[in-house]
Amino acid sequence: MKSIQILLSTALTFLLSGLSMTTACNKALCASDVSKCLIQELCQCRPSDGNCSCCKECMLCLGTLWEECCDCVGMCNPRNYSDTPATSKSTVEELYRPIPSLFRALTEGEAPINMMVVSFPVAEELSYHENLVSFLKTMEDQHQNVSLPGNSIHASYDNTQSTADNMCTVVYFDDCVSIRQCKQYCESMGGSKYRWFHNACCECIGPECLDYGSKTVKCMNCLF
Numbered sequence: 001m002k003s004i005q006i007l008l009s010t011a012l013t014f015l016l017s018g019l020s021m022t023t024a025c026n027k028a029l030c031a032s033d034v035s036k037c038l039i040q041e042l043c044q045c046r047p048s049d050g051n052c053s054c055c056k057e058c059m060l061c062l063g064t065l066w067e068e069c070c071d072c073v074g075m076c077n078p079r080n081y082s083d084t085p086a087t088s089k090s091t092v093e094e095l096y097r098p099i100p101s102l103f104r105a106l107t108e109g110e111a112p113i114n115m116m117v118v119s120f121p122v123a124e125e126l127s128y129h130e131n132l133v134s135f136l137k138t139m140e141d142q143h144q145n146v147s148l149p150g151n152s153i154h155a156s157y158d159n160t161q162s163t164a165d166n167m168c169t170v171v172y173f174d175d176c177v178s179i180r181q182c183k184q185y186c187e188s189m190g191g192s193k194y195r196w197f198h199n200a201c202c203e204c205i206g207p208e209c210l211d212y213g214s215k216t217v218k219c220m221n222c223l224f
Contacts, residue, residue, distance in 0.1 A: 025072030026086060028200035030065060032178055034072045037061040043073040068198075086199035087224065091179060092212040094193045095186060100207035102190030107169050107206065114174045116218060122166045122210055168209035176200035176222035199224060 025034075037043045043058035045051040058075055059066050070076040111117045173185065182202035186194040191204040195212050201219035205212060217223055 025078070026068055026198055028086065028176060029179070029198050030069035030072045032180070033062055033065050034069055037073065043075065046074055047076075048074065085224075087197055087201070087217045089198040090215070091196045091198070092193060093183065095183070095191055097187075098192040098207060099190030100192070103169075103192070103204075103206050106189050107171060111171075116172045116174065116220060117169065118172065118214065118218060119167045119169045120214065122168045122208060124168070166208045168213060169206040170209065170213040171204040171206075172218045172220075173202045173204075174220040174222070176219065177202045 034043075037058060040061065042061045043054060045054040045058075047055060055075065058073060059070075062069050062073075071078045106112060107117045171186075171189065171191070173182075177185065177200060179196045182194055182196040182204075185202060186204035189204050192207045192209065193205040193212055195203040195205065195215075197203070197217050197219075199217060199222060201217045201222045203213050203218075
């Protein structure tokens with residue numbers, strides 16, 4: 001069994017490194033899960049050759065990563081990542097038990113080694129809410145007979161205005177990490193949420209942030 005795993009791991013490494021950068025699968029996002037599915041021999045068939053006997057099992061194995069990673073196992077046509085760089089895509093999630101006091105303590109003063117602390121006004125995160133309220137107000141004026149949740153949305157937006165002067169603090173790790181590592185690191189820091197860019201840059205988001213922090217990649221050793 002061990003020899004099979006080594007063989008499949010070698011094959012996966014060859015597969016991921018042999019494709020060109022513009023048409024290769026997203027190695028940072030897919031490598032771990034693709035390796036797991038190949039080791040279990042769930043993605044061995046080739047639909048391009050008319051054999052889709054394992055397609056369902058492979059799709060179930062990749063789960064939510066199917067659309068992003070199916071090209072890594074030859075199940076779909078390679079994507080052209082030159083049009084949509086990995087830095088423009090990200091996965092976000094709220095963390096189950098944030099510890100605001102811990103996050104603040106770790107981000108105050110000098111930044112911990114291998115990390116960069118960035119703070120910016122919460123107001124920068126409110127632009128989407130402002131545009132949404134403006135759009136709904138226009139719709140309400142044009143369609144008086146249409147029932148829109150105007151009061152609740154306006155109230156929600158008005159409430160956020162009082163916090164607009166606060167600062168949103170986020171932490172970037174210098175090096176590329178997997179999405180699982182990103183979540184674990186941010187949980188260990190007491191973060192409220194995290195954003196994992198598809199180039200493997202990890203951003204931990206503090207308790208004062210209203211949205212999911214910054215959409216800009218700033219990991220020192222993981223910028224592309």
